[in-house]
Amino acid sequence: MIAKVITGKSFGGCVRYLLEREQSIVLDSSGVRDYDIKAIIADLNAQRKLRPQLSNAVGHTALSWSNEDRDKLTVEKMVEHAKEYMNKMGIKDTQYLTVLHTDKQHPHLHIVYNRVDNNGKTLDNFNHWHKSRKICREMTERYGYHFGKGKAQVNRQALRGNARIRYAIHDALKSTLAKAKSWKQVETSLREKDINIHYKYRSGTKDVQGVSFEKDGVKFKGSAIDRKFSYNGIDRQLKENNRLEMQLAPTPKRDFLAKQIREVLGVNTGQQHHHDASHGSGLLDILLQPEYTAPEPDSLDDAEKRRRKRKKRKNTQSRGISR
Template sequence: MIGKIVKGRSFKGCISYVIDAKDAKILASEGVLETDKGSIINSFYMQSLLNPKLSKCVGHIPLAFSPDDKERLTDQFMERLAKEYMKAMGIENTQYLIVRHNNTSHPHLHIVFNRVDNDGKTISDKNDRYRNEKVCKQLKDKYNLTYGKGKDNVNVQKLKGAEQTKYEIYHAIKAALPKAKNWRQFESLLDKQGVSIEYKRKGQTDEVQGISFKKDNHSFKGSDVDRKFSYSKLDAVLNENNHSQEQQIIIPAETQNTGSNLSENIVSGVADALSSVGGLFDIQPSNQGENEAEYLRQQALKKKKKPEKRRVMRR
């Protein structure tokens, strides 16, 4: 079970997409006239006028399920899951429409709701993406639903907007991480894929507390892209990559006494390896930690440095 949070401005576009799909079936509704599509759209629109300042009044959440659960997912069960999901997400006292689609291999439904509730108040979207993941997991555990096979199997091309960008960032990080042995290399590899890194620091210090990744106009915290991509976990992987590289170029003890020529060749080879490993950024393994800290410190100073104000001479 996976939920996707979407907010928009047009009830007409959203409801037309949901209802006009092949084999679409309305499972439940609240506060709307179901006589025809136009009546449904008008019902949502009229209530949105209670809070005209809210520009994105359309709430749209597709809920997708594993094909392995298809036999269990009757209309009644899917309606129950949708209503429990809405309650846990705080989507209450408002209009909604629950529509099941049968046009894909995996069972899924669409929840359309008015973010302007029956009293004219706004349905909160605070931390909604985090809450969405939490609620989906709770329902999967409660009803023993099948967990998906992970982000690697998601068809990114079928996604749109911020969700598509987040998955593109995920794949970029996953591809770059094994190849980097420090943050500078990691940044360089991501930059080639159009992804930049922003560090969150503690107060006015250089201590890094968090990390965000940005591509195009979308930015995500590392843990939002994937739980494995928090700053501390990424830092641990990069340190391990560096340690593994150092281990690979250590001279085996048993080869040190097999002859001067052999030893010289080995030492020469190790020197070449060190040069090729560190040459890109002129960082040697022996002082890797110091250079890494200095690099992050310099990055922080660049962001903090402000242009000097020009003084105007008074006469």
């Protein structure tokens, strides 16, 4: 179960889009005369006049399920899920219309509601992208519905409005962060795709605590595009890219050490040694091994035994000469 959340200005355009097709059925409604398109539009516009300064009064959510869930769903269950979703989203005490569409393979319905509630107050939509994803995930788990395979499976060509822009930013960020190692590189790469970055600073300081991305005049918080695109998430990815580059970068230290050892052994100078050249190369290879450690000296006990043995042999020889 997923939700596409949209806000708009025209109830007329939204309602006509939902109902002027053969494959649409009104499942549920409140506060509107749902038997006629013109009457629905008139009722919604009458209530929005309670707060005329609110331009984006149209709330529109498309709830979709995987085609694999078709056998688990009934029309009654879809209506119940729509009501539960609205309640959790805080869409209460306002006009709404729930419409089933059967023009796609997967089960889905649309909810259009008035952001001006029955008391003339505005329904808050702060952080509604993130809130909606959390609710859908919780409901999907609780009812045992199929989890999709992520944003890679979304049909970009079918997207419209803010959803199309959001996914365009998502895809641009994904490709940019695969190789960027600094925020400056991120800014440059996104600017080439007509995407601007806006930083949010902690009050009275220069400490960044958030980031937003803007394209075609529409702005999204990084976490609203994807959790990994929050400021902290992107910063961690940039640091990880730098760490991996450092690991893969060639280090001249070992080559320099090899050159010094070859010069000492005369491998590169053509000098002749009393030992075989292959012996020198073998020694060089051993010394250059990262695991190489010099052999430990003999223990003091063994060294002392050899010293006494030599001394005894020397004394014996001395006594023989004196005779």
